[in-house]
Amino acid sequence: MINNILKNEEKAIFALRALYKQYGYLSFKMSKFEEYDLYVQNKDFLVSDRVIAFNDTDGRFLALKPDVTLSIIKNTVEEMGCKQKVFYNENVYRVSGSTHQFKEIMQTGLECIGDIDIYDRFEVLYLAAKSLAEVSDDFALDISHMGIISSILDEASDNEIFKKEIIKLIAEKNSHEARALCKKYGISDNAENALLSLISMYGDMGTVLEKLLPLCEGKGAKDAYNQLSTLCELLSKTELGDKIRLDFSVVNDMNYYNGIVFKGFLNGIPEDILSGGEYGTLMSRMGRKSDAIGFALYLDLLEALDASKTEYDVDYLLLYNDNNTIEQIIVKRDELSRNGNSVVAQRAIPSKLRYRELVDITGEGK
Amino acid sequence: MINVALPKGRLGEKVYQMFERAGYECPSIKENNRKLIFENAEKGIRYFWVKPSDVSIYVERGAADIGVAGKDILLEYSPEVYELLDLNIGKCRMAVAGKKDFYDDNQRTLRVATKFVNIAKSYYASKCRDIDIIKLNGSIEIAPILGLSDVIVDIVETGTTLKENDLDIVETIVPISARLISNKASFKFKTEEIEKIVEGMKAQVKFDD
Secondary structure (H helix, E strand, O other), X not given: OHHHHOOHHHHHHHXXXXXXXXXXXXXXXOOOEEEHHHHHHOHHHOOOOOOOEEEOOOOOEEEEOOOOHHHHXXXXXXXXXXXXXXXXXXXXXXXXXXXXXXXXXXXXXXXXXXXXXXXXXXXXXXXXXXXXXXXXXXXEEEXXXXXXXXXXXXXXXXXXXXXXXXXXXXXXXXXHHHHHHHHHOOOOHHHHHHHHHHHHOEEEHHHHHHHHHHHOXXXXXXXXXXXXXXXXXXXXXXXXXXXXXXXXXXXXXXXXXXXXXXXXXXXXXXXXXXXXXXXXXXXXXXXXXXXXXXXXXXXXXXXXXXXXXXXXXXXXXXXXXXXXXXHHHHHHHHHHOOOOOOEEEEOOOOOOOOEEEEEEOHHHOO | OEEEEEEOOHHHHHHHHHHHHOOOOOHHHHOOOOOXXXXXXXXXXXXXXXXXXXXXXXXXXXXXXXXXEEHHHHHHHOOOEEEEEEXXXXXXXXXXXXXXXXXXXXXXXXXXXXXXXXXXXXHHHHOOOOEEEEEOOOOOXXXXXXXXXXXXXXXXOOOHHHHHOOXXXXXXXXXXXXXXXXXXXXXXXXXXXHHHHHHHHHOOOOOOO
16 A cells, blocks of 8 residues: 555665665654855765855855765764664756756665775675665676776876867767877877777676786785675676676766776666765865765666556546535545545546546535 | 667768777668668677767767767766777867957857857867857857857867958967767676777777878
């Protein structure tokens, strides 16, 4: 019964809340507004750098939250050896990618902040996969590692403009322009080949790790590779392992993200519905010593999955007039709604209402 | 089933021929009628013709799994898609053109007429040049002649239209050609099919010497 009433996104909220609580994540509730300054300082961290800002009655310059992570970091207390695990379900306001206009976006997600270790990274990745599985069986979680990408880039060149452009091409899986860009900047053949094979790598964890190994010779890349392969090994042992793949086109801003990054997709939704990663660099930019990893799910996208188009708005339209007593209407309505059917009582037939059956009691009056 | 958005017009026909040679033929597409959607169930492929500037929208929104769009459209709208292959056809360039006696006077704001507002803006921003953008939807070439703008930013194929209107190319912004693009989510769920198409198409690309 409940399942029929709730929409996809509402069902997801309940299921995810239960999931995160089960893993000891605490609910984090916050205000809709935040000091505008917070976003100015970390503009590039935001999906879109446009925010809705306004002056509060006391003159403070505030913004309607475009993001949740920054507010959570601001409010966490660091404790040696410990981590804070929180989840949230909030609306955020930002320019949406496909419409280029401001939108209210329903977002749920979690953050694990503090002295995080390999277990925490695994737990967050597993919960990301589990969150997708809660919503649909047909999902894909793609993982990448900024540590590997940035080490390979560092070896190729120290030109920041080149790095910025090549990252964009990696995200597009655009090997033809990447090749041209490498030629333009005089990148060595070895480094060019490494970058091109990074772009072409996509698939199950085992196969990609094997191809990736020869590219990770530098110290930084090796450490990142070891971390990634440990995580892949752990994930492949779970029941969701076959849905998880490695894809280096998942890239995030290197000024904020330094480790694992990932995106989740559901079959039937044209864009990524889950996005997350390890943002240690953002933490240190915000004056924190510890590390953090988290993800967000954009629940409003789930509307697209709702294939169950209803034929009727209500089951019964109960038509009455002044001749009927109130008791008559109540008795008839109770009778009709007995099996969980919906009944709307009206004096006239609304032109836009779709009903399964019309029950006219106007003739049964006094 | 893979849905393919093809750009209506001459370029689209060339692109379809590449698909056909790659083994994804759909004979009904050659029938001369007004139908817009064609399917070959056996090959698991469905083509549809859309306005060239709309291809990236169909692909970004997932109505098409893959499509072929000009680089000009991809640069202008920056859709969230994968750009998997340069088909090396439909070649032209995005260029700045002005009257034959045009001289770029750095002391004045440059008036730029174009259909490609974002490309023009980011190009001049990279040169720190102050510009006044005039968005037009067609017949861009007459803007400098009538004094509406100092220069235009537009696609130049052979340069004939420019020549006939007494305009010269001032500089080339970027070379343009047709690209095979894919929806990001489709790529995850139809990986094998899409990769196979890309491989087939790659074999059809004629590279310059």
